[in-house]
Amino acid sequence: MLKKMSSERASQVQEHLKKLGVGEGIAFKFGGRVGSSMPSRQLLHLARSKGPIVQTTVAEELFRFLWECEKEISQTEILVEIGVLSGLDGKEVRQALKEGRGVEEVEKEQREAKEDGLDGVPHYVVGGKIHLEGAVDLGDFFNALVKAKESNGE
Template sequence: MNTPITMLNKPVIKIDVVSDVVCPWCYIGKRRLEKAMQQLSSEYTFEVEYHPFELNPEMPAQGTNHRAYLVDKFGSEDRYEQITNHTTQVAATEGLTFNFDKQHISPNTRKAHAIVQLAKLKGKDLTVIEDLFKAYFTEGTDLTSDKNLIALAIQAGLDREEVELLLSDEGSLKRIADMEKEMHKLGISGVPFYIINSKYGVSGAQTPETFVQVFKEVGKEVTSGEACDVDGKNC
């Protein structure tokens, strides 16, 4: 379990975040969620835990050409430009820099998720998540490369030998696949998805204001926001 963001002796709100590290709305949603938690930091203690979800679990280990993959997914070059420009503009309003032109490879993300789960045991998962998002969306880092993944893990404070063993262990990757199956059993088909206090679902990268409302009225569900769907054509 992660270290609570705020002081103790306040009501606890647990947030389970289901996301993929190559989902742009998951990164945008992360920033919006953080802003909402900051606004209410004097009222609640927040505990955040990330769970794996692959938008394309069939992606080959070596990945595929990023632009060609998304152009095919969206249906045209024009649609690709429209969607990536819109997403980049929205990200900028949250203080994030998206550089789609630097992304050359759409990766299989199972190894990245395995590193996040290892980091969770060390209390460093939120750092690793942030670093993976930034590496992919801002820096255009190739996340199919074990070398790059190991470097990001070490940067977050993980042990090189542990990470190398993890990435060579087929069992650890199978565990990620099993965890994802559990998410699907809950009916989750798109990300980001947030489970509040193990009971209430919030779909999509909601605004900070909406998250604040949800936290204050946990018993109410909210409408869906923009998200990346497995079979969708919007990101």
């Protein structure tokens, strides 16, 4: 986070996230190290092939390990642990990471997102027109949904 903004702005964002997290039962911590995001994206790609419930569980565990447990989610052993906790076979996870499974697909998705003007996460598009970035609270989502509905004449 500090690489993309000033330390003052990063502190403000962290405090905002902590406040939002409390309401959702999330105890944000910021001591974890991200490293390359490709291995975690590979894990998500593998999880997607197992169905939306597994993929969602993996995404939630990645989030928890990074933001609450302060783990480095680019490390193979951490990713295998996350995979197993999410219902995946540990050997399959390890093999998929070792073989680079999903890298091409993830890179393609990344290129397409960049071509669409998206360069940060999270990034939400509501109604195909309204873009929301970062830690967005429920009120902002609601307002975006209302605007999208109104612009469609409903």
